[in-house]
Amino acid sequence: MSRPSWVEIDLSALQANYASARTAHGGRVFAVLKANAYGHGAQACAQALAAQADGFAVAFVEEALALREAGISAPILVLEGAFGADDVQLAALHQLWLVVHQASQVTLLEQHQGAPLHVWLKVDSGMHRVGFAAQDIPGWHARLSDCPQVAQISTITHLARADELGNPQPTEAQLHAFDQATRDLPGWRSVSNSAAILAWPQAHRDWGRAGLMLYGVASCASNTTNGTAAALRPVMTLKSRIFAQRWLEAGQPVGYGAIFTAQRRTRVGLVAIGYADGYPRSTPNGTPVAVAGHLTQTIGRVSMDMMTVDLTDLPEDIGIGAEVELWGRQVSIATVAAASHTIAYELMCHVQRVPRVYRNA
Numbered sequence: 001m002s003r004p005s006w007v008e009i010d011l012s013a014l015q016a017n018y019a020s021a022r023t024a025h026g027g028r029v030f031a032v033l034k035a036n037a038y039g040h041g042a043q044a045c046a047q048a049l050a051a052q053a054d055g056f057a058v059a060f061v062e063e064a065l066a067l068r069e070a071g072i073s074a075p076i077l078v079l080e081g082a083f084g085a086d087d088v089q090l091a092a093l094h095q096l097w098l099v100v101h102q103a104s105q106v107t108l109l110e111q112h113q114g115a116p117l118h119v120w121l122k123v124d125s126g127m128h129r130v131g132f133a134a135q136d137i138p139g140w141h142a143r144l145s146d147c148p149q150v151a152q153i154s155t156i157t158h159l160a161r162a163d164e165l166g167n168p169q170p171t172e173a174q175l176h177a178f179d180q181a182t183r184d185l186p187g188w189r190s191v192s193n194s195a196a197i198l199a200w201p202q203a204h205r206d207w208g209r210a211g212l213m214l215y216g217v218a219s220c221a222s223n224t225t226n227g228t229a230a231a232l233r234p235v236m237t238l239k240s241r242i243f244a245q246r247w248l249e250a251g252q253p254v255g256y257g258a259i260f261t262a263q264r265r266t267r268v269g270l271v272a273i274g275y276a277d278g279y280p281r282s283t284p285n286g287t288p289v290a291v292a293g294h295l296t297q298t299i300g301r302v303s304m305d306m307m308t309v310d311l312t313d314l315p316e317d318i319g320i321g322a323e324v325e326l327w328g329r330q331v332s333i334a335t336v337a338a339a340s341h342t343i344a345y346e347l348m349c350h351v352q353r354v355p356r357v358y359r360n361a
Contacts (some may be wrong), residue, residue, distance in 0.1 A: 002059045004241035005273045005354045008328070009040050011048040012360035013233035017214050024228040025197045025208035030077055032211035033067070034059035039278075039348040040215060040236055041356050043070040048361065050074065055097075057209055064096050077120065081105050088112045099156060101130040105312070106140065109149050118150035119144060120190070123181050126174040127160040134181035141185050146212055154188035155181075159203065161219040162195035167217045171196075175203055195219040198229050217334055217344045236348060237328025240273040242291065245311060245319050254308055255300030259287050264301070267311040271324050274305040278351035279326055280340040287339045290325040 022029045031053045032038075037045040043323065046056060046067050055075035056066045064076045081099040082088045085108055091098050092114040100106060101122035107288035109119065121141055124131030132140050137155070144150045157178045161170040178191060194213035196203040199220050212219045215236060218229035222329070248254060248262040269291065275281040279302055287298045289309050300308040327333040328348070337344045 003272055004243065006275060006357050007351055007354050008237040008239060008240055008357050008359055009044065010233070010235050010359045011044070013080060013216055013235045014040070014048055014209055014214065015052060017232050017235065018052055018210065019214055020228050020231055021194075021197055021208065021210035021213055022054075024144065025192060025203075025204050025210075027204065027206060027208070028054040029197070029208040029210050030055045030057040031214055032057045032209055034063060034079065034211075035349050038211070038215055038345060039351045041358070044128055044356075044358055044361075046070060046072045055207070061096065065090065065094060068094050082108050083120075084108070085111065088117070089114055092117050095291070098155075100140075100144070101132065106143060106147075109144070110147050111150040114149075116149050118154070118155045119150055119151040119309055120154045123155055123157040123178050125157040125159075125181070128156055129158070129160075131157065134177045137181040138185070152187065153185075154190065154206075155185060156190040159191065159196055159200075162193060162200055162203070165199055165220055165222060165280070171200060171203070175200075178256060186198050193219070195200075215348065221232065234328050234333065236333070236351070238273070238277075238279065238326040238351060238354070240271045240324045240326065241326070242269040242309075242311070242318075242320050242322045242324060243272045253300075256303060257301050258306075259301050260299040264312070267314075268299065269311040269319065269324075270311045271307050271326075271340040272322075273304070273326065273354070274303050274307055276304045277353050278347065279307065280336070280347065280350075282340045282342070283336065284339055288331050290330040292322040293330070294318065295330070321343040 031049050033042045033056050036042045060080050064078055077097045077314040079099050083106055088108050097118045099120045099122050122131035123137055144153050159174055190207040191205045192203045192208040194211050197208045216232045216234040246268050248266040250262050250264050253261045273279055281302045283302055285299050292315050296310050299310050325331055327336045333344045337347050
């Protein structure tokens with residue numbers, strides 16, 4: 001018998017979330033599958049979306065090649081662009097779209113000897129991480145236009161604070177900077193990440209980029225334009241089972257550091273999952289879990305391979321063998337992330353060691 005821990009990936013929910021993103025954006029949308037589709041399995045997710053998605057986005061060329069090997073023929077945008085001449089050659093060979101965000105990447109294109117490429121010129125509209133300064137965009141666009149190795153030029157930027165709906169000024173400033181930098185330039189434009197797809201219709205351009213929302217999590221607390229955020233369906237459900245149980249008497253602690261001490265006689269369930277599987281060690285006492293469909297809470301410190309939950313108030317017949325949902329349909333991953341002082345992105349990406357089980361393929 002194998003260890004009873006696994007992660008379920010609901011591909012029908014993935015498809016529904018992509019459809020919601022495309023409807024909300026009102027135009028073409030990249031399905032962002034970087035970091036192994038945020039821990040969901042990039043090839044399986046791409047194949048599930050192959051007949052539906054306008055295109056896909058990944059972080060670097062190797063991620064794109066894995067999708068091509070899986071039979072994906074749709075456009076694939078490489079968000080970090082080329083790290084060397086071999087990346088440019090591979091992008092041309094496999095018809096990948098490259099983001100260009102620094103001078104060295106322009107030089108790589110000018111030195112390229114293969115087929116011409118579609119490039120996306122990155123505008124630093126205010127995030128100040130990567131991209132060319134807004135005032136320099138016309139010059140870089142002209143240089144790329146003079147390059148025979150460039151077949152088409154589109155423009156792209158990334159919003160730093162679109163999830164802060166109560167603080168619109170930074171996003172408004174970025175949109176203005178991007179529009180000013182690109183107003184006289186031909187080509188497609190891409191601005192909206194998940195938060196902007198949900199709550200910033202004025203940021204919608206030719207292509208949106210659905211990342212977190214694709215996996216069923218709203219990156220902002222509310223949606224000011226429609227009910228898309230509420231309609232998103234969780235794609236990932238992290239599960240395990242109770243494999244042992246015991247009673248604590250009042251005053252007895254459990255686990256490393258004795259961070260939980262029983263205030264009453266407490267029935268403790270041991271769950272076969274821990275931080276080596278991706279459930280965060282920083283999760284405090286009282287974080288919700290569901291056992292056999294009943295909400296309860298964590299107690300004690302999460303260890304590498306197991307954790308403990310409170311079974312005291314659950315029916316007596318719920319014990320060893322009962323299914324535990326750590327996050328998913330019943331327990332929001334956003335709630336677990338907030339309790340652990342992190343973000344849902346990180347929790348998803350850290351899921352490892354447990355097998356993925358795909359549903360509704």
